[in-house]
Amino acid sequence: MSTATSPLPPKREITTKPRFSDKVFRAVVTTGGFSSLAILGLISLFLLYNGLNVFRTEGLKFITGFDWIVPLPEEGLPAQYGIGAMLYGTVVIGLIALFFAFPISVGAALFLSYYAPEWLKKPMVLVIDVMAAIPSIVFGLWGFFVLMPHAEYWAKLIHKYLGFIPIFDMPANAFSRSPFIAGLVLAIMIIPIITSISREIFAQTPLDRVQAAYALGATKWSMIKTVVFPYGRGGVVGGAMLGLGRAIGETVAVYTVLNIVFDIRIEVLLSAGGSVASMIVNKFGEANPDELKALMASGFVLFLVTLLINFLANFIINRTARE
Amino acid sequence: MSTTTIPRPSKPWGINFKQAIPDMVAAFATLLITYAIVAYTPLKGKLAFVIVLLIVAIVTSALISGIRRDRKAALNSISTVMVYVAGMFVIFPLGSILFEIIKRGIGGLSLGIFTTDMAVTASDAPLNEGGLIHAIVGTLYIVVIASLISVPIGILTALYLTEIKGKAAGTVRFFVQAMSGIPSIVAGLFIYAVWMIALGIQYSAFAGAMALAILMVPTVARTSEEVLKLIPNDLREAGLAMGGTQWRTVAMIVIPAAQSGLITAVILGVARVAGETAPLLLTMGGADALNLNPFEGNSSAIPFYVWKNFLLGTETSIDRAWAGVLVLMIIVLFFFSLTRFLSGRKGRV
Numbered sequence: 001m002s003t004a005t006s007p008l009p010p011k012r013e014i015t016t017k018p019r020f021s022d023k024v025f026r027a028v029v030t031t032g033g034f035s036s037l038a039i040l041g042l043i044s045l046f047l048l049y050n051g052l053n054v055f056r057t058e059g060l061k062f063i064t065g066f067d068w069i070v071p072l073p074e075e076g077l078p079a080q081y082g083i084g085a086m087l088y089g090t091v092v093i094g095l096i097a098l099f100f101a102f103p104i105s106v107g108a109a110l111f112l113s114y115y116a117p118e119w120l121k122k123p124m125v126l127v128i129d130v131m132a133a134i135p136s137i138v139f140g141l142w143g144f145f146v147l148m149p150h151a152e153y154w155a156k157l158i159h160k161y162l163g164f165i166p167i168f169d170m171p172a173n174a175f176s177r178s179p180f181i182a183g184l185v186l187a188i189m190i191i192p193i194i195t196s197i198s199r200e201i202f203a204q205t206p207l208d209r210v211q212a213a214y215a216l217g218a219t220k221w222s223m224i225k226t227v228v229f230p231y232g233r234g235g236v237v238g239g240a241m242l243g244l245g246r247a248i249g250e251t252v253a254v255y256t257v258l259n260i261v262f263d264i265r266i267e268v269l270l271s272a273g274g275s276v277a278s279m280i281v282n283k284f285g286e287a288n289p290d291e292l293k294a295l296m297a298s299g300f301v302l303f304l305v306t307l308l309i310n311f312l313a314n315f316i317i318n319r320t321a322r323e
Numbered sequence: 324m325s326t327t328t329i330p331r332p333s334k335p336w337g338i339n340f341k342q343a344i345p346d347m348v349a350a351f352a353t354l355l356i357t358y359a360i361v362a363y364t365p366l367k368g369k370l371a372f373v374i375v376l377l378i379v380a381i382v383t384s385a386l387i388s389g390i391r392r393d394r395k396a397a398l399n400s401i402s403t404v405m406v407y408v409a410g411m412f413v414i415f416p417l418g419s420i421l422f423e424i425i426k427r428g429i430g431g432l433s434l435g436i437f438t439t440d441m442a443v444t445a446s447d448a449p450l451n452e453g454g455l456i457h458a459i460v461g462t463l464y465i466v467v468i469a470s471l472i473s474v475p476i477g478i479l480t481a482l483y484l485t486e487i488k489g490k491a492a493g494t495v496r497f498f499v500q501a502m503s504g505i506p507s508i509v510a511g512l513f514i515y516a517v518w519m520i521a522l523g524i525q526y527s528a529f530a531g532a533m534a535l536a537i538l539m540v541p542t543v544a545r546t547s548e549e550v551l552k553l554i555p556n557d558l559r560e561a562g563l564a565m566g567g568t569q570w571r572t573v574a575m576i577v578i579p580a581a582q583s584g585l586i587t588a589v590i591l592g593v594a595r596v597a598g599e600t601a602p603l604l605l606t607m608g609g610a611d612a613l614n615l616n617p618f619e620g621n622s623s624a625i626p627f628y629v630w631k632n633f634l635l636g637t638e639t640s641i642d643r644a645w646a647g648v649l650v651l652m653i654i655v656l657f658f659f660s661l662t663r664f665l666s667g668r669k670g671r672v
Contacts, residue, residue, distance in 0.1 A: 026487060035476050035540075036480055037495060043505070108410050111409060127417050131413075136598070136599075137598060137600040137630060141644060145641075219398070220402075256633065281508065303509045306506055310504035315497075
């Protein structure tokens with residue numbers, strides 16, 4: 001029996017080569033993906049370009065000096081730009097904010113992870129998320145009108161009982177708009193950040209270790225001390241650094257509650273402090289073109305510092321989360 | 324057939340009434356001691372009461388646990404009290420903020436402020452004159468334009484990270500993470516450098532929107548990435564197995580599946596930037612009159628309106644600022660609850 005052998009269809013070409021539409025798709029998506037890198041690059045480029053002249057004339061004095069002198073045109077004197085005092089002030093209020101926010105945030109994260117009753121967890125997480133969503137101008141107004149009267153009273157108490165310590169000394173009776181108060185407002189602003197990151201890290205603690213600790217008869221606190229803290233240390237530190245980055249870049253809320261003075265003072269309760277970001281807004285309004293260049297240079301420094309802190313913080317958090 | 328009665332489950336590890344007596348006595352004693360200290364020593368006031376209460380509570384709870392068991396138990400109770408206090412501290416500021424905003428802002432709220440601007444109103448004019456329609460329109464403009472710019476960039480970034488997974492995905496993810504931390508004032512300075520110095524264009528709502536877009540991109544990108552990661556790989560493989568190209572698979576399967584999550588990402592970005600103030604101060608000019616053209620002329624936004632009235636410092640302008648804060652908070656919280664609602668619904672499907 002013979003059957004007509006139908007000719008086999010020609011072999012299909014099997015290829016992994018993407019079609020034209022896919023090539024376009026991949027090109028578009030890749031371009032989009034790299035655009036955030038491009039934006040970051042452009043930001044540093046433009047700020048650096050505008051501030052270059054100031055960096056060149058001031059040199060290292062731009063970072064270390066603490067005079068910001070803009071002479072009138074008829075005086076013919078050279079202008080002096082130095083943000084040393086502002087950088088110092090930024091670090092001071094950032095550290096004050098961390099001093100208050102860090103223990104409270106870690107405590108609150110522990111509370112949410114290991115102490116809170118089930119019914120309370122959800123509303124409290126909601127509260128923290130809402131707080132993270134509040135605009136900084138709201139914190140600024142609240143800080144100025146509501147918190148500051150209280151904080152001044154607390155500052156007076158601190159000065160009265162701890163005034164012998166140099167940083168709580170007061171050369172003048174001016175307690176309002178001090179780094180202490182700015183630090184308090186910033187602390188409230190960064191608590192949600194540190195709390196939510198710490199909580200995420202604590203939630204990743206291996207359950208078997210937790211249960212093993214309990215099975216060995218550990219109290220809750222010894223369990224936390226021996227299991228949760230060693231495991232989550234990196235993440236908590238990273239969260240604190242993210243909070244510090246936010247505190248350093250905060251502009252409006254600090255501006256309302258801080259009296260900006262170009263001077264390095266060690267007294268934190270005194271109504272004189274500094275913040276690079278707020279200084280930029282403060283000087284921006286009536287800046288001449290030359291001074292504007294100096295503000296751009298300050299913005300570049302601020303950009304670099306926050307970017308660096310964020311890089312480091314994310315690096316630490318990612319490493320902890322992966323382990 | 325005998326019916327077996329099932330015994331009620333008991334909790335032998337629970338604390339019965341008799342065991343709880345010392346705790347209750349201790350709690351009562353704590354209050355009493357605190358009250359006595361505040362009443363009979365120079366430590367006065369609410370603040371002193373709170374601090375003394377905290378210290379006395381720590382001491383008594385540590386004493387009780389120490390007597391009952393050992394040093395470890397005492398340490399445990401000290402830490403428990405402190406953790407509870409930290410938990411309370413987190414709730415307290417939000418309560419105060421919301422309360423004060425409503426208390427101080429409600430007086431300036433009236434129908435008139437949604438229909439008039441501040442063009443012909445003096446800073447110390449009574450509250451029933453003038454309004455913030457110009458600021459509301461400005462905020463609307465900048466939020467919409469910022470979304471139009473940043474949403475494509477953000478979602479493309481997320482697609483790059485989840486669909487293409489190129490060699491540079493790790494680097495891009497890292498930079499996007501870092502980008503969400505750049506200070507808002509820097510974004511404003513950047514737009515000022517490009518828009519006003521390099522191109523020589525005047526203040527406008529569009530310039531403000533571009534500054535906000537920079538701040539919005541990382542939020543949208545990161546949230547979208549989280550959402551796209553949740554789409555099961557089976558869907559993608561099914562699409563490819565049916566002979567679809569990657570482009571068709573992403574456009575017709577992945578994105579529709581992730582739709583509500585992506586919308587959440589966009590709204591989250593909007594909530595993030597709607598209240599931003601600092602970049603607007605450098606880019607928008609801050610008008611008092613209604614400006615319907617987003618590409619030309621000074622315009623305002625609600626945060627800018629609040630800022631301006633706060634700096635004016637007269638009694639009525641402060642009231643106006645609080646009213647502006649109230650409106651701003653209502654808008655932000657509206658977007659916030661919208662994201663909650665949408666992501667909650669997504670979980671049900």
